[in-house]
Amino acid sequence: MSAQKDCEFLVKRARELVSDDPCAAKAWLITARTLYPADFNIQYEMYIIERNAERTASAGRLLYDMFINFPDQPIVWREISVITAALRSDSQDKHAQFLRGLFETLPGRVQCEMLLKATEQCFNTLEKAEMLLLLLKRFPESVVQHGVNLGETLLEAEASENVETPVNCFRKLFVCDVLPLVINNMDMRLPASLMQKYMLKAAEFYIGYVTRGPSADVQIQGSQEGGSLKSPTVSRGSQRYVIDGLTEKSSVVAEPWERLLDILAVVGARCEWQGEKGQRSYVDMMQRVKELCRYLPGLEGDTRSRCCSQVVICAALVLFRSAFLYVSSVQPALFQGVNALSSGPWILVEDLSLVYNDVEVERGATKHAHKKRKLADGREKAMSSDEEEGLGKGRGRHILVNKTEMPSWSETLESFRTARESWDLLHSHDGLETEFKKICASWKTDSWLWFRIFLSDMIIYQGQYRKALSSLHQMAAVQQPQPGQQSPSGQGSLEHHRAFIQQASCHYALGEYRMACEKLLDVVGGLMPPTQEPTKSPEDWGRVKTKTRKGNDLRLLPCTSKAVLPFCFQLMLACFKLRTFTDSRDDLSLGHVVVLLQHDWPQGEILFLKAVDKICQQGGFQYENFFNYVTNIDMLEEFAYLRTPEGGRIQLELLPNQGMLIKNPSPALGVELNTLLLQGVQTMDRHHTVTRGITKGVKEDFRLAMERQVSRCGENLFSVLHRFCINEKIMIIQSLP
């Protein structure tokens, strides 16, 4: 009998017995081991019995024996890799928990050896890193030896695997797991440059993580474990996010901005930054950076460069965080995890709610209006950038926002302000700017749509509209090739229009009215008019602070057709207004103004009366679209009156294809109309033809048109004006310079 046969016989007997009489099976194996202590299969069989019964302590003891006695057995390694896999996984199933418990029973030294050896046997970088990380977490003393190497390995892997985003599994492991261990280990001395490099790697990751777009589809990593299949029903509402290569659980990074701040605090302390003690918020940090900035010019050499790094890194973090907070409330659908349904996108545009003010008031008020007057005078002139500089540079521009529609308005505006401040700070010295640009270049911030949105808004705020326009064009370019970015809320098209609306607003601010209207009318063409009449709720902010407001305020406009349409009407009105009320006669513009003044009536009453004055002065008015788009009863009444002798027998040519001005209109018409008004609305089904007897017929046609128009005054004004925008688009654009 050979030894091998003996062993086989002994193990076989134990296997036969194990189900019916486990004690007997164990007795056989104990005997077998005293006979053949060097036989692996006997010990493995012992281990299997204990493992299958999930007896943690004894299985752990046997695993230990095998690890010590048979370090070269592939089966042992297979077993160890199963256990280390359980350690790395976040599975809660019983067996995985048992395996983790089993590992815990092993002496620390053996755990350490096991993990190291398991790491050596691992060829997958990620697994290897995870394994080593288990080691580092358990045995802090091993950080000195392996910490930086592991970090560098991960960064190299990231570089060599050509990952698309800094939010990848390697970086996640590096930033969230390895880096804290490394920088918090006081036994290690890292050069400041390396610390800063790591700091920036962390910042890039956390910013990338926070600003990640919503995933197009829920990714379920079916291969991970069966347990995850249960969860989609639970978490259907919230979007799930999985970093490729990681489990869903380990893809979650809690409180990223706070973590980033933690790392910054440690790095700052270790790089001997000024006053980096105990500052626990971004606000504190900004304050510190502002102070430092004042000393910066006086510093030299190392102190200066250290201070420079500190200012740039801190200010950049404040900038990106504030910009993110601003954009997340202005365009929430861009980001995963930000509740996109609570509030739609908002557009920063010129505030035009003063458009109904009297022209004279406006002319005297501001530079802006002054400029408009220049243009209104007909001296069309491309503005130089120098002139543009002066436009909105006044720092205290107000941003108006409907506070009930945006409850977080104050935080939003505060974030916007902080972001602008830190941007300015980063551009206040050449040294800072160079450093900051390096960071931007390495992070490719040019491709960050959300940051581009902030930048555009900032430039608009600064009144640099020409620059803003080019920024918006870039944005449109970034936005286009990302079909996956479609918002789930169905606002996709409107969000897409956001840039156009902003462009229109910029063109308007530059006095480029034709471009402004063209852009805006393109957008409006795609909108559905709201079915509800615009209600004049108390939240209508138009009149609230009229007195204190200047003409160069901005407004955050909700990106809904309900808000965009009125803005469009205001913008068109603003474009035509100054042109209209000049000494020269421009009936078409005047007509458009009258049509547009209907909106938000009687806000525009003063202007309307001014228009009526002008018509009276001219003694006539030709606007063939009148009956298509004017349904305001006050206006109709006024025009009807103008034809009467009392009204001055104004020659009104308001019907299509009316060849000549009508003289001697019937004096009775005004009376008639009044009667009609009293009678209320009647359906009139009469057709008129253009081949009638001219004088009499025209008179009759005007009367009939008026009658019919009165019946239309119940029509949805939004629809009427929307139709106006669509049908008359070409004419409107062409009539503008």
Added chain:
Amino acid sequence: MGDIRQSLLPRDVLSAAKELLYHLDIYICNLVQSGRQPPQVDSKTQELVEEFILHAPKDRNTPARRMSAIQELQLLEIMCSCFQEQSRDTVRQLMFSALFSLQGNQADESRMALLGKLVSMAIAFGRVPILECAASWLQRTHRVYCVRLAQVLVDDYCSMVPGSGPTLQNIHSASPRFCCQFITAVTTLYDLTTEELTPPLELLQMIVSWIQDDPRLVLINFLNTPLSGNQPISSLDVTPLGGLMRWCVKAPLAYRRDKKQALTNGTTESEPEVGPLFSALHLSVLQVLMLLPNILNEKGLFGRLALLQMECLASLSSDLSRLLDQADKHTHASSADSRVLSQLALERLAQALQVAMANGALLCSREDLRTICSRLPHNNLLQLVLSGPVMYYNNIHTPPLAFSPHAAHSPIASHPTHPAHTPLPTHPSSHPQYPTQPFMTGMPFPFRPSH
């Protein structure tokens, strides 16, 4: 002390006994204080104890004074509290000796009777000091008397009062030493030769659970005894290992006999199967044996002290061979079932021999084993154990190991922790202090907390 006899005589039995106990206490305290070596109670005092506490007849003329049952109970209570209150171990032990050490005279019968009642009472009330004294008594006394004491306790707790088992169960935590000695005594008493000498099921269950809970219990007496070599030859074994081994090996055949009798008697007892109990007990025995090398090495006794005597195993082997013969005769057509049981008995013997030998509990050569097992029928495992492992180990799974030239001749050749040879270069050299896992649940790593 002899002079107090006159003052005791007029008293009634109980107060005389009380008075004597009182004086005995003082006397022994003085004895210990005087530092006389060895502290021994003189014969006069012994006589007083026999006369006034054990009530042995002093001579043929004087009739023995007798106590009523109530008085006896009162005396036992007094003794109980007397031992309980005595804070000095030496005094208590001497007192216990003075009362219960066998003198080889007529009084011994009364002594045994009173002792049985006292220990039984101590178990009931959890009087640890008395149990400790009784443990020492069991260590010193001839095994015949030890077995008698055990018999009394088993009768009291397992036979007379049903349901009082749990009380006995507690001795395991109250006094492990006593518990260990009790197990030794019980395994000596019940040798499974007849139905009367088969342990009651309740007792068996209790012993199995004790040892499963704490296998070291079996060794506790051995661990606590300084092996001076003055162990009386006729006393109980130091450990119950031999007795337990006998139980496990003989059980498959002994219980088969019982079953057969039960069937012929027509009684259909719905007793739980004892098979699993013995299987667990057998495993525990092997596990305890696996603990030995460390303990023996620590004491410097490895290879020098045999916890199991060859004679004991030789008699077990011959018992087994006789039982197997009987079994063959009784079952004319030896059924498959009975063959399995016979093989089980042989396998258990083989396992016990092998593991005991490998762990230094049994000091003999394979040749010796072949001699004592020569009459046994064939069994594969026994054959393997008797011939020993194939030395030129050539397993495909592991590299060949270098054996020292004398390894094959060593009686414990195959044990890895034996210092004489190192079959596993990595294991014993790097971790000589760690035993191999004996399949014991909850057994901690000895090195974890301390290192």
